[in-house]
Amino acid sequence: MTPESEFHQRDRDIHPPAYTPVYKTSVLRSPRIPLWSLQNSLSEVTGPTFTREELGPLDNDLILNYAKDGKPIGEQTIVHGHVLDGNGRPVRNTLVEVWQANAGGRYRHRNDTYIAPIDPNFGGCGRMLTDDNGYYFFRTVKPGAYPFRNRVNSWRPAHIHFSVFGSGFAQRLITQMYFEGDPLIPHDSIIATIPDKSAADRLTARLDLNGSLPLECLAYRFDIVLRGSRQTLFENKLHGN
């Protein structure tokens, strides 16, 4: 490990704090003692790597990857963008995993009891590796809004959950992507956990008409930024094998 491979300190001000009473479940699940700051060692700058051979050909096509006797109901949508680090460099060959509700707002999950129907042709999850430019894309149907138990009448805006690895375990990130123009966004208690409004706004994917397929599929663009590092020459070696 070289000093160059260390990650820049995480800017905690752009993230939600652990304790956010607006989102009630966080109250008992938030550490109250300050985190111990740990300078990076090999344990933090390394992380798991994945290969294309481990993925199936339909893993990033949520319209087809669980289709049984037809296609899922809903607006056909492409979501795409780049995974970059904090210095604007592409994060290559990194695993991006996504999951979401169906067009009616129901998850294929044994614990989801919402009255909207399960779509027999929709699993609701997908995964892909970024390419050499850090680019990813997947095809899906736009998820529906759904209620959740927080206040009596709390609704989640349409959203897709994202999980990203990066090149070191310290870059590990789980987040959610929202859709431009959704009227539920200003009412959402989960987005409201982020105190910085401009940070929260970066979770809203923009409609990308140029990226859409005429007569077939709308597109939204969502770029993801992971923590930057001091690495310069190191990067080529990192992805070169």
Added chain:
Amino acid sequence: MPAPTPFVLPYYPETPSQTAGPYVHIGLIPNQAGFDIFKNNFGGDIAGPGVAGERIVIEGRVYDGAGHVTKDVLVETWQANAAGRYNHPGDRQDKPLDDAFRGWARTGTDFESGLYRISTIKPGLVAGRRGRKEMAPHVNFWIASRGINIGLATRMYFGDETTANEQDPVLNIIEQPERRKTLIAPRSQRDGATIYTFDIYLQGERETVFFDV
């Protein structure tokens, strides 16, 4: 002649975190959500028969601030191989690499019992920060769930590594010796298996040490 323009990389702020939510299993451990979709699921059986090292099981529960067992938590671990090397091009220690061992596991706490369980091998000592003082064998943990707004990082150390633990540069930055104990998992035997029990306390009197890495 004007001074050359220095090469300055741009700075972009990180994408903010959001909770993994109650249905994290769908995306990351679909079998636990109740369905089968991918031909190849990640993170389950991580130490096959070809992997070198002592077979161990790490198990435990995750408790909230009221002492309840949480039953919907995603648990991921990242560790070195038996020789103490990470399977990653950034680790250039002069130690053997075990190609069959990625070193990363993923599971969820059980919906009924709240127990998580990871079958793996015991890692070796790893070079410390910038190649300095070696770190005691440890497993890096990262947990996420409903109610956790940003993933929590911690480390598990091995209860039978008393000497190495006493010299570990990370355990020693924790000011209160009492709190270091929250990271040390006791070893026991059950039905011929070696078990390390690592319970995680999100909050309260026994709050686990979490790191800002």
